[in-house]
Amino acid sequence: MVHCLVSLCAREVVRSHSSSPSWLVWVPRELYRPLLEAAFASGRPLAVGELAQWWPERTLRVGGPKTKGSFSPNRLCVQALLLAVVRGLSDQRCALQVLDLCGLHGDEGTGDSMGGWSLTVAACTMVVQAKAGVKRTQKKDGDRERKRISALEREMDLKRERAQKNGTTKPNSDDASNRGVTGFSGFTSEQDLTKGVRRRMEMERKKGTTETGLDSKVDKKEDNCDVLAHVRADLFVNARSWERVRVALTTSGPLKLQCRYLRVEEISVSSIRTLLSLLPRIGLLGVDIRYTSLGVAGLAELLPLLSSFPSLNSLRLHYCNLDFRRDQFEQEDTLRDLSQGLACLQELRRLSLTALRLPGQLRVLLSSLPQPLEILELPYLSLSPSDLAYLSCSHHASALQQLDLSENRLEDSTLPSIRRLLSQASSSLQHLSLSGCGLTDSLLGLLLPSFGCCRALKSLALALNPLSMAGLLDLVQMAVRLPNLRQLLYPNPLEDYQPGLPDLPSSAQLLDWPLDESTDINMTSSQLNRVLLDSGRTDLLLTCDLLNYDKDLVV
Structure with a gap:
């Protein structure tokens, strides 16, 4: 009852707020979450942006698992959220350190929702813009510092001209002690004045280097910029978004891009290999490769790279042009490489293979997995009776929670294996x-x-x-x-x-x-x-x- 009342009040607040950040001054931090949810549900991008820019907690999670009755995110609200996160980087009132976008995207091209591809492009653009914003801030600070030093230099030039014109200058304890431009006798030569100004300018430059990072050495090390917040997302990469994702992953700025689930479509094996080499090793849970001409050799090449991700528990291959035939040259060596590669995936719990033409080879692939699978999807694989017989007796059978054998022809000869498989999985399926x-x-x-x-x-x-x-x-x-x-x-x-x-x-x-x-x-x-x-x-x-x-x- 209390939660429903808070949600109802939050909807009224975001519906009637004055589009001014001043209204958030009176909002307790524990109400930011229901207000943000109400702003998303009501399609209020201004309220979403204001809440995100002043977010009082370290973590902002706006995605989540799809449930019955859940709505697709509004495109304008998501864009407002991302822009506000960039603005909040320079706002001391914002405590955000982790932006979690995992599960936020809806179906691509449905209404005004933002799909997986669009969200990937938007998130990568945000990461690049955040670094550009830092550079603009540094440039403004540098211009301001240079103007201050120029004004100081002009002031010293005026004093030098006056000293030369008068021939003498009154001793000034403040100038002598703080600026170092007058001597004990009270007279200052042109050479001494010039040295004093130069020494002061060098000191100011060093100070500016420490505070604003404008020295040439900092320019050379700009890629070592401090990370202010991490952005977690599910990335959808194809030929159109590949370059944008690559730039975002190689950009060192205040935002660091992380990936939970990676989905790639219609890109080459070399591009997938490059992408995997750029992803952070920690946090990647799943890889989904679709409509890509991997070939048997390409998959064998990628598996060692996948083994370097310690948390990887899901591998999905859909229509990747894998064709195992006994009459192909060196087929047994390739199968052995695949088996060894899968054996290195210590945490794998989900394996999906769609239309890969694997008749009679299921034992070679699945027997090498060190841990039993919980989700096994094998549609359109033309499974043979020997494949089903192996599966019913494998160490995976009793642990299966999801099983998809769609479009594999079942006959009288395969029914004993199916019944045995269902019996083994009866308590978990x-x-x-x-x-x-x-x-x-x-x-x-x-x-x-x-x-x-x-x-x-x-x-x-x-x-x-x-x-x-x-x-x-x-x-x-x-x-x-x-x-x-x-x-x-x-x-x-x-x-x-x-x-x-x-x-x-x-x-x-x-x-x-x-x-x-x-x-x-x-x-x-x-x-x-x-x-x-x-x-x-x-x-x-x-x-x-x-x-x-x-x-x-x-x-």
């Missing part, structure tokens, strides 16, 4: 996807008892399988008996498709074949939801919407 695996009513009937043993299961995806309405009813009746299941992605029954569909259609045919408009599609949903109502399971979501299904929204 929370998310299972067998979409597009060719499961018919008979095959599903043999697997239902194994599904029922997975009591920890939270989401189950079985889209694009050729099931009839009777098979779907059996599936839902099993699902309602799983106490933790919250989402079930089911396929459209064969009765809902237009005539002409093959007896055993593939997943591609089920995806492209039109549904019969004369059939009441809502009738299927009504029959399945009736099973839910009869069982009292109002907390279980049944859906056939493959495009909008997201297991990560399950709490």
